[in-house]
Amino acid sequence: MRIALIEPDRRHAEMVVRLLFAGGHACQHFISGKSFLAHAVGETFDLLLTDIRPGDLAAEDVIPLARQILPGLPVIVLMTVPRESEIVASLRAGADDCLSKPVRGPEMLARVDALLRRAGVLRPSNRPRNVFGDYAFDTSGGVVAFRGERVELTPKEFLFALLLFTNLSRPVSRAQIRENVWTHSRDVKSRTLDTHACRLRAKLQLRPENGYSLTPLYGYGYQLDRVGAAHADPQPGSVNERITETL
Structure with a gap:
């Protein structure tokens, strides 16, 4: 740190x-x-x-x-x-x-x-599969699915997204993002982090109507929050089943 x-x-x-x-x-x-x-x-x-x-x-x-x-x-x-x-x-x-x-x-x-x-931030677990509501992360294959549909992410986008979801409603500093995502190259420009965050917001549809909001914290980093009632936990046998089939 x-x-x-x-x-x-x-x-x-x-x-x-x-x-x-x-x-x-x-x-x-x-x-x-x-x-x-x-x-x-x-x-x-x-x-x-x-x-x-x-x-x-x-x-x-x-x-x-x-x-x-x-x-x-x-x-x-x-x-x-x-x-x-x-x-x-x-x-x-x-x-x-x-x-x-x-x-x-x-x-x-x-x-x-x-x-x-x-x-400090929580580090993503070593479990092969992590589910956050409608989002499922397959860490063994570096694959994420949203509502049963596979989302194409680069390896660094995948790590960035998993870090944010693991630390839901917790601020994650730029230094912590660099350490967890760019493990072998800490000298990463802020613009690079911002570009990755913008792509994640678009690719994963992190919008209030889908139950999530990704907020930049000026001069510090990012925070992913769960908002509204739109993102209620899926019932067993519905979304989770479709996610399993996708992964």
Whole structure:
């Protein structure tokens, strides 16, 4: 996952970056809150680690500003001498967790992973067949059917669509889409993601009259929602049977 670190202490920042890299995460270091906020407008992150006094802004000011740019961004606040008043202020400002400095590697990684599990996207299951209402995904063949009719998708469109359906009503960041769909090439332009999302909306007929809405989240990613009553679960023996025959 992509993690942003706001840490004025460069020596401590270097240690945190190394620990996160060893834990399988990419980390970008910022020396101040304002520099992070300016960069976040055109970038995506899965979690924010910030010092309680990140140079120019207090953590309790950075957190709400960060979430205006990146909705739902998980946050851990770092404190040299944790005081109850500071912990309370950070949690009330929206922090999800607090850690003492200098960090202890195993504890930090465990807390980061736990928070990402709670807040991050769900990865598609390993089941050979996944059904979401009128949509059926055959993961073994990379085939999807809508109301019993096969829909032609490219391999990346299939992975993108399955990721969105697996995370129904949850925001999925561009970084998470790149990681799950473009696994061997993370340097994918935003326009490429937008083009794939547009094709999915058209090919899978993701429209309110069919019970779904695919919404771009400005500067963050995409969210697929179930809307209205049009998409009631099919009764056994109807649509599901036709889907089975198609796949």
